[in-house]
Amino acid sequence: MNIKMQRNDLPKVRGEYLFDYALRSQSFFKVGGNCNVMFIPADVDDLLQFLTKKSQDLKITMLGNMSNILISDYGIQGCAIQLKNLNKIDFSDNYVEVQAGTLLSKFISTCTKKEVSCCEKLCCIPGTIGGAIFMNAGIPGFEISDVLISVSGVNFSGEKRTFAKDELNVTYRCGNIPNDFIVTSVRLKTFSKDTSQILNEIKELQAKRLKSQPIGQATCGSTFKNPSGARAWELIKQAGCDKLSVGGAKVSEKHCNFLVNTGNAKASDFVKLIDIIKSKVFEQTGYKLQEEIKRIGDKW
Ligand SMILES: Cc1cc2nc3c(=O)[nH]c(=O)nc-3n(C[C@H](O)[C@H](O)[C@H](O)COP(=O)(O)OP(=O)(O)OC[C@H]3O[C@@H](n4cnc5c(N)ncnc54)[C@H](O)[C@@H]3O)c2cc1C
Numbered sequence: 001m002n003i004k005m006q007r008n009d010l011p012k013v014r015g016e017y018l019f020d021y022a023l024r025s026q027s028f029f030k031v032g033g034n035c036n037v038m039f040i041p042a043d044v045d046d047l048l049q050f051l052t053k054k055s056q057d058l059k060i061t062m063l064g065n066m067s068n069i070l071i072s073d074y075g076i077q078g079c080a081i082q083l084k085n086l087n088k089i090d091f092s093d094n095y096v097e098v099q100a101g102t103l104l105s106k107f108i109s110t111c112t113k114k115e116v117s118c119c120e121k122l123c124c125i126p127g128t129i130g131g132a133i134f135m136n137a138g139i140p141g142f143e144i145s146d147v148l149i150s151v152s153g154v155n156f157s158g159e160k161r162t163f164a165k166d167e168l169n170v171t172y173r174c175g176n177i178p179n180d181f182i183v184t185s186v187r188l189k190t191f192s193k194d195t196s197q198i199l200n201e202i203k204e205l206q207a208k209r210l211k212s213q214p215i216g217q218a219t220c221g222s223t224f225k226n227p228s229g230a231r232a233w234e235l236i237k238q239a240g241c242d243k244l245s246v247g248g249a250k251v252s253e254k255h256c257n258f259l260v261n262t263g264n265a266k267a268s269d270f271v272k273l274i275d276i277i278k279s280k281v282f283e284q285t286g287y288k289l290q291e292e293i294k295r296i297g298d299k300w
Contacts, residue, residue, distance in 0.1 A: 005019060011053035015039060015050075021035050026066055028067040028219060029261055029267070031073070032075065033072060036077060041085065043086065051154060060080075062080075063080050064128040067221065068221065072299060073266050076298065083184070086102070095149055096111070100182075100186065104119065104128065122139065122144065123202045123205055124139075133151055150163060152183075152184055152186070154181070214258055230287060235287050236277060239285060240280065249262075249265040
């Protein structure tokens with residue numbers, strides 16, 4: 001990456017700037033180059049200060065916990081933003097307001113202790129609330145939009161806005177959040193449920209996952225969306241792609257819609273593997289698979 005960015009090029013903030021920051025080790029695929037700068041705002045006001053004062057041509061990329069993104073080997077030009085310090089959870093009678101940087105796991109364990117049912121079905125998803133809303137994360141029979149009331153945030157120019165659920169037209173694995181919008185908090189419906197009942201449901205879901213998914217390996221979960229009326233993993237198997245690999249990128253032996261990094265993969269290996277799977281599945285089954293994972297960064 002040839003752009004060198006310095007503190008003087010950026011607004012004064014209370015949060016952290018990390019220059020020429022390596023993303024590879026944090027990303028769930030363990031691939032990708034550096035970003036010119038990573039900004040971790042101290043709070044929402046700090047984020048607003050940054051957005052209203054930054055140069056207009058500074059490119060912004062939002063990152064959650066990086067569990068659903070393939071980062072380019074050339075990295076991310078401009079500024080990546082992570083909301084690690086936005087992790088407040090405020091309970092009211094029938095709803096909860098939760099900030100976007102909160103990990104689903106932390107949110108669910110806080111709810112469980114308070115005998116509050118909300119998103120416990122998403123207990124095995126390793127993302128943040130912001131990432132889950134952007135992706136409309138879910139499992140068969142439940143997605144986060146089922147309990148969504150509203151999404152609040154700010155656009156890249158610093159203008160605040162709240163979207164009611166109905167304004168978003170959420171669909172399968174797509175929260176339909178505008179591309180220049182940063183989710184800072186969401187309001188979700190809550191119900192009361194015994195802690196022990198929630199814990200039992202979580203235990204069952206975790207046991208199921210352990211059997212069927214390559215937990216502990218470098219992966220971003222399902223690579224492709226399920227086409228309507230079919231399951232991506234069945235189509236991949238049917239097309240004979242369940243044992244394919246390119247460089248260090250390999251189709252998981254446990255779940256063939258998951259791709260894993262066997263140690264030294266590049267983002268370009270994953271891209272080649274994805275393209276091969278797409279064309280073989282199309283040739284063999286007539287289905288055009290669509291990626292669920294998001295490509296982030298430059299020079300694809
Ligand atoms: C082992 C494993 C199992 C998984 N199982 C499931 C599953 O069952 N169901 C499922 O739906 N997903 C699953 N996933 C995928 C992933 O965890 C989810 O998509 C998750 O919601 C992504 O959240 P994240 O914070 O990691 O977002 P990231 O991967 O960092 O980002 C995803 C997208 O959201 C955008 N984004 C993130 N935060 C914000 C924000 N605050 N404002 C605006 N945009 C934002 C990013 O720009 C990017 O486009 C799995 C992943 C793994 C590794």
